[in-house]
Amino acid sequence: MSIEVRVPTLGESVTEATVATWFKKPGDSVAADEMLCELETDKVTVEVPAPSAGVLGEIVAAEGVTVGVDALLATIGEGAGTAAAPAAAPAATSAAAASVDVMVPSLGESVTEATVASWFKQVGDTVAADEMLCELETDKVSVEVPAPAAGVLTEIVAPEGTTVDATAKLAVIGGAGAVAAPTAAQNPAAAVASGKDVEDAPSAKVMMAQAGMAEGTVQGTGRDGRVMKHDVQAAMAAPKPAAAPAPAPIPAAAKAPADNAGREERVKMTRLRQTIAKRLKDSQNTAAMLTTYNEVDMTETMALRKEYKDLFEKKHGVRLGFMSFFTKACCHALKEVPEVNAEIDGTDIVYKNYVNMGIAAGTPTGLVVPVINDADSMSFATIEKAIAEKGRKARDGKLSMDEMQGGTFTISNGGVYGSLMSSPILNPPQSGILGMHKIQDRPMAINGQVVIRPMMYLALSYDHRIVDGKGAVTFLVRVKEALEDPRRLLMDL
Structure with missing residues (x-):
């Protein structure tokens, strides 16, 4: 059996x-x-x-x-003996x-x-x-x-x-x-141009291409010396040797005419990248997507974080970041504007009386959106621990599918890469996504005086089929108010 x-x-x-x-x-x-x-x-x-x-x-x-x-x-x-064929069978010899x-x-x-x-x-x-x-x-x-x-x-x-x-x-x-069949179906292109007996793993080849690493520069540990993904990761993490002195520049008159074809590299898109491209384009084609913008003065949130971050980390064992503030602010705003947390199902609107917050994260293999379930009922510490855990799993490629399902709203932080302003694309079937951006000191007029304040642009992309402009603007204003006066979150105001 x-x-x-x-x-x-x-x-x-x-x-x-x-x-x-x-x-x-x-x-x-x-x-x-x-x-x-x-x-x-x-x-x-x-x-x-x-x-x-x-x-x-x-x-x-x-x-x-x-x-x-x-x-x-x-x-x-x-x-x-399960895998072995009966020794006494007449066909054993063949x-x-x-x-x-x-x-x-x-x-x-x-x-x-x-x-x-x-x-x-x-x-x-x-x-x-x-x-x-x-x-x-x-x-x-x-x-x-x-x-x-x-x-x-x-x-x-x-x-x-x-x-x-x-x-x-x-x-x-x-x-x-056995004798090989006629070579009509044989594919001569399968021979590896580099002279290796086996090709490197496709994921390793893609990663080497993205990192600009030439074939043959990574020592493989796979079968027959095959380069695997972890070999490339190890090579990328290894200390780089000191660079040789740069050769003297060639005078412009001595340079040969540029051969653009020889300076280009064509790499086939991975199926994952093709799928990401398709899903993002489908989102634009399906939803009536619109983006509204605002800006938030981060002075009070930054001051509160600075004052309590050491005590917070000492007590809870996790750092106090900005994402917990934004998650809390969004959960607060979604209660007032529930259509941003809803989705369209045929001719029905499904309102979610809970918030499963998606936190978009970039990884070497592409964008992933781990989900923090019931974020609206979590404390700051619980949110920070969940974000840290999901972020670590995302970087290591260890997220389970369950951890990326069921999101009702998404936050995307382009500010970690230096983005000043952008229009995030919806993550279907969700109806809203908040884009965070870089905190930048800018001169602001406060009570008739010009002062320097740490400002951040916020962008809310939403599905206009279900969310009206008034609701979208109201949502973004509530997020702004909560971040500019974090005490409102404690008072549920």
């Missing part, structure tokens, strides 16, 4: 993930709750534990494969030469196709069980497909660039004595 290993729940709006790494191979003994593989969605990494002890039998979804929720990943058999099909794994209920991005092996190559064969791309993730068994790659059915459906065959692996 075998136990099925299936994809766990990925969140209410996430229907697929990519099998990033298998930690075990067929025939290995596994303990209950031992990590079998790692899945990647467009934002987080999920580890899949063994549901029971036994022997890992068949790996149905190889590395690089895109799978849907509850899709079959592998099977676990009972006892040490088992080594039997062929195994490499299939596209389950892509999820809403995903019907993927693109073969690259082949790491060529027809005729010997492959080990679980060795990476190719990489597939969907609209959200890249999936590495491992070999389901050891043998010889005898046929590549879907070359690079081919779009395949969820049930398509990618290749055929024969036994040790």
